[in-house]
Amino acid sequence: MTSVRNHQLQLSGNKWLFFIGIALLAAGCSPKVVPVTAPAKSNAASAKKEPEKSAEKPASARVSTISMLLPFNLDNLNGGQQYTAGTLSRANLSLDFYQGFKLALDSLSSKGYNYKLQVFDTKDQPSEAHGLAYNPAIRTSSLIIGPVFPDGLQAFTSILSGSGKSIPTVSPLSPAAPSTIKDQNLVTVATPLEYHAQSAAQYIAEHYKPKKVFILKSGYSEENNYIGPFKKGLDSATKNKTKIIAPTIVRGQLNGLIPQLSLTEENIFVIPATNQAFLMVTLHSLDSLAQKYPITVFGHPSWIKFNYLKADILQRLKTHITTTERVDYKSPAVTAFIRNYRKIYHTEPTHYALMGFDEGMYFGGLLGENPDELKKLDKNEFSGLLNKYNFEKKSGLGWINTHVNILEYNNFELKKVE
Known part of the structure; x- marks a missing residue:
């Protein structure tokens, strides 16, 4: 089961607020890639008749809490304010990534894993990210995704790491050098x-x-x-x-x-x-x-x-x-993702939706199976729809994805050579 926690989305007549509000509020009830089947109920009589048979394995009682910090910039939807081209682009990026990530968690729920996904708006402001680092709901998470951009990530981790918290904090999109952040709990997904x-x-x-x-x-x-x-x-x-x-x-x-x-x-x-x-x-x-x-x-x-x-x-x-990124659109897995994404969100998946899905499948899968696996990322390689993860641990810098493809022009298109 995936539940989604929402934070003060003030409704107005704005089209964008409606879209984001609906996405965040309704996502907890969105269809799963593979629907979760609840264990069949049994009464005492049936249990006595067939003690050797048990109902379908119930979902784990453990609930993994994931906090996601993205620049939705929802304040720009209030009266008298508006999105610029830049802030609108980042809001689009955030929504696409969130939807891909959420779709992955819904898929993993079919294995009986349980998640609580908390979504926070960093407003694309380092000061906002800095303040969120003090939020108790975030500090008690099993995993943190974001902030997205290096200045916000640095502002956030400087407070969180100083508190003694050892929560894996994923830099989900930026290939910025981890040396600019310097946090031992950082997980850099985009190869620097x-x-x-x-x-x-x-x-x-x-x-x-x-x-x-x-x-x-x-x-x-x-x-x-x-x-x-x-x-x-x-x-x-x-x-x-x-x-x-x-x-x-x-x-x-x-x-x-x-x-x-x-x-x-x-x-x-x-x-x-x-x-x-x-x-x-x-x-x-x-x-x-x-x-x-x-x-x-x-x-x-x-x-x-x-x-x-x-x-x-x-x-x-x-x-x-x-x-580091390569999509095989002929792959059955990619085809299935696109079909399900269209069905649930009624739009085409973007590059950021694919990134969100890959990260959701990888980190959500490790959390669902055993949270301790987040301490062994170098033992858990992953091949996703868009990217591959081959992490190594660097002292003081956290986990860094080192996977790189070499492409060469052949017949007027780039093809993998290594």
Whole structure:
């Protein structure tokens, strides 16, 4: 059974409030993916006649309390206020994630697990998240999901961890480095950038064994968040035998690198940039060089979202991109999820709904089976509809998902190579 606790949803004529209010209030009565069958009642006479037979195994008496802290921004629905494009986007994100997570708990309820899901609005304000850390209902939870964004998460965990509470606190969506939060109870689900960089370095070392690797920089300091772990990973994988050449490229000028290029061996270029103007010019220049030199490119994981990057150029450059998320829409499990989501919520599931479902199945399943399993995440790998979880424990940083896929352009689409 899943019950949902709601907090001060003030009704008005606003369409959005109606939608969120209905979602949160009615979710506790929503249909289950697999309906729960109550144990059949038996009277004393029937029990005496067949003592060797028992009714269907009853649901566990244990109720797992989960607190979910999401930025619904419900205050924007009050009279005289309104959503901006940004706050509306985050409210949409919150609702989609909540619905996917709730659907997972309903599915797990068929195993006899019991949950109480408490939903809180962080209002996308660190001060609100800070205040929620003092809430007794949250402090007595078995599991906390959220806050979503790093500043709110940091404000929340700084108080909760200081109280001596050891409640697993899941960062459900953000790949921000756990070092920015520094909480031993933190569970980071979205693989941080450093693991993407290290995975790319490991793959390059194993599959190409290059004598040198070119890192093309745009000059923005944020690229160091990728470059540092990549260099460390490559040095470790090659025992410092691969030379790293890292020039800052201006206006796509690559002529200075030509004397160092090989005509016979693959020239590996790593591009940690996300700036559109830089990428458009630099990739065009590399495409010109590729007419004479064998070139393979490894890009930033954000590239998978950039529609302006041209697939034909990326394919000619044998471009690789790291990612943690991959959906097989032909999978029976994905098809079943989409069908059930449509039936219950009368809308199409989004990326965030899939994330919510995966996290609900994983953490809800561990809680339902044995809450102590939350202390052994490294022993509990998981393959979901969208993502895979391969957690490792880092001292002072909590649990971190390290799973990364390597994708390569093939027939003008990204396909998994590892």
